[in-house]
Amino acid sequence: MSHTSDEIASQPECWERAVSEAPRHAKALPAPGERVAVIGCGTSLFMAQAYARLREGIGHGITDAYPASEARLLRPYDRILALTRSGTTTEIISALEEAAEPARITTVTAVADSPATAKADEVICLDYADERSVVQTRFPTTELLLLRAHLGLPTDDALADVATALASPLPDELTGAEQITFLGADWSVGVAHEAALKVREAAAHWTESYSAMEYRHGPIAVARAGRAVWSLAPVASSLADRVGATGAYLRQGVLDPLAELVLAQRLAVRLAENAGRNPDRPEHLTRSVILGSQD
Numbered sequence: 001m002s003h004t005s006d007e008i009a010s011q012p013e014c015w016e017r018a019v020s021e022a023p024r025h026a027k028a029l030p031a032p033g034e035r036v037a038v039i040g041c042g043t044s045l046f047m048a049q050a051y052a053r054l055r056e057g058i059g060h061g062i063t064d065a066y067p068a069s070e071a072r073l074l075r076p077y078d079r080i081l082a083l084t085r086s087g088t089t090t091e092i093i094s095a096l097e098e099a100a101e102p103a104r105i106t107t108v109t110a111v112a113d114s115p116a117t118a119k120a121d122e123v124i125c126l127d128y129a130d131e132r133s134v135v136q137t138r139f140p141t142t143e144l145l146l147l148r149a150h151l152g153l154p155t156d157d158a159l160a161d162v163a164t165a166l167a168s169p170l171p172d173e174l175t176g177a178e179q180i181t182f183l184g185a186d187w188s189v190g191v192a193h194e195a196a197l198k199v200r201e202a203a204a205h206w207t208e209s210y211s212a213m214e215y216r217h218g219p220i221a222v223a224r225a226g227r228a229v230w231s232l233a234p235v236a237s238s239l240a241d242r243v244g245a246t247g248a249y250l251r252q253g254v255l256d257p258l259a260e261l262v263l264a265q266r267l268a269v270r271l272a273e274n275a276g277r278n279p280d281r282p283e284h285l286t287r288s289v290i291l292g293s294q295d
Contacts, residue, residue, distance in 0.1 A: 004133040004202070004279040008265045012162050014129045014142040019159070022149035028106050028122035029150045032060045034078040037103075039068045039095050041289065043136045043197060044083035049190030051081075051147045057186065058151060065190075068092045073099040082107045085130065085139050086288035087114025090295075096120075108146075110139050133280040134287050135201050137265045140194065141258050161259035170267055173249035175274070177228035181219065182209040182264070185233040188257040192232050195264035202279040203271035212239065223248040230264070232257040 030036045036055065038048035045067050052065040066072065068091035073080060080103050084092045087109040096105060096119040107120035110130035117123045129142040149155050174180065180199060184192030189211045196209035210219050212235050223229060225247030232253045235243075243250045253260040272279040 002133070002269060002273075002279050003131070004135055004137060004265075005269055007131045007133060007138045008262060008269070009166060011138045011141055011262060012159070012166070014126075014138050015145045015155075015159055015162060017128060018126070018142045018146040019149045019155050022146055025124050025146065026150060028124055029147070030055070030060070030063075030079050030081065030106075034061055035076065036061065036063045036079050036081060037071065037073055037075070037077045038063060038065045038081045038083065039071045039073075039092065040065075040083040041068050041089050041091055043140045043194055044085065046190040046194040046197065047140045047144045047147075048081075048083055049193070050144055050187045051190075053187035053190070054148060054151055054153065058153070060151065066095075068095045071095040073103070075100075077103045079103060080105045082116055082120065083140075083143060084108070084114075084116050085110045085136055087111045087116035088288045088290055089116070090289060090291040092116050093119065108143055134282060134285050135198065135268070135279060137198070137262075141261060144191075145258060158256040158258050161255040162262055165255055165259040165262040166266070168263065170263070170270055171249075171251070174228055174230070174251065174267055175270055177226065177249065179206040179208075179222060179227040181215070181223070181227075181229045182207065183212040183215055183229065183231040183233070183235065184209070184257065185212050188232040191257045191261050195230070195232065195261050198261075198265050198268040199271060201282050201285060202268035203275055203277060204282070205268075205271050205275075212236075215239070216242070220246065230260075232260045 040048040048065040052063040055063040106122045112125040182192040182195045192209045196207040223246035228249040230251045
């Protein structure tokens with residue numbers, strides 16, 4: 001068993017703790033009506049995108065998600081939410097240094113004492129969800145479930161579905177697929193991007209990810225027999241028919257999108273092991289991207 005597999009399996013406990021502790025973090029997280037910027041890199045960016053759609057979708061206010069390297073934090077925000085597991089990513093630190101006052105900064109991290117926490121007014125430390133592996137699994141899902149709970153959104157389905165995601169067999173059509181495209185809708189688009197990233201990171205496998213409606217506009221051209229399309233949200237029957245006509249395998253998610261992501265994490269580990277790769281320490285990846293002056 002890899003560290004990654006152990007961390008994937010521990011998500012039910014992490015999620016339950018995040019939901020139970022959400023009220024104690026309420027003052028550190030955006031209040032209804034605040035204008036918010038959410039920044040992250042890689043996995044954290046995709047969680048930022050999902051949260052931004054959720055928050056705006058329930059009418060809590062303007063919520064912009066940015067890659068930290070492209071963040072426009074001189075705009076008049078009330079709060080900046082920085083998502084960073086390590087708290088050491090160069091682009092996060094640089095963005096927070098350039099943020100305009102009087103925006104308050106909240107950093108959500110797994111490491112209490114870091115450069116990113118030093119820049120923050122409030123810190124939410126989810127150290128119990130930190131990982132030994134380079135590839136993130138339980139930290140981002142725990143983080144997003146905490147944010148969903150803070151928004152007052154239901155979490156019961158996610159908590160129930162994660163057990164199913166951990167116990168369900170992985171279909172041969174996915175473990176044997178030459179290529180996999182992940183689709184999402186609304187807030188699950190960010191989750192679809194994360195699912196594709198997990199399989200790329202751990203297994204160096206060919207994956208793509210799109211909004212389900214955008215998938216028709218060109219990307220469907222790569223679908224064919226021996227490849228797979230995995231939608232984290234139900235797709236229109238017309239799109240399902242078009243995918244079927246290509247010969248590709250279609251999985252339409254029946255679980256909460258975060259639980260579907262857990263299933264994709266398991267697939268990433270399986271594909272990595274099948275390829276003789278170490279899912280804990282993929283080649284060319286590090287836990288945190290720290291840039292030098294020449295980068």
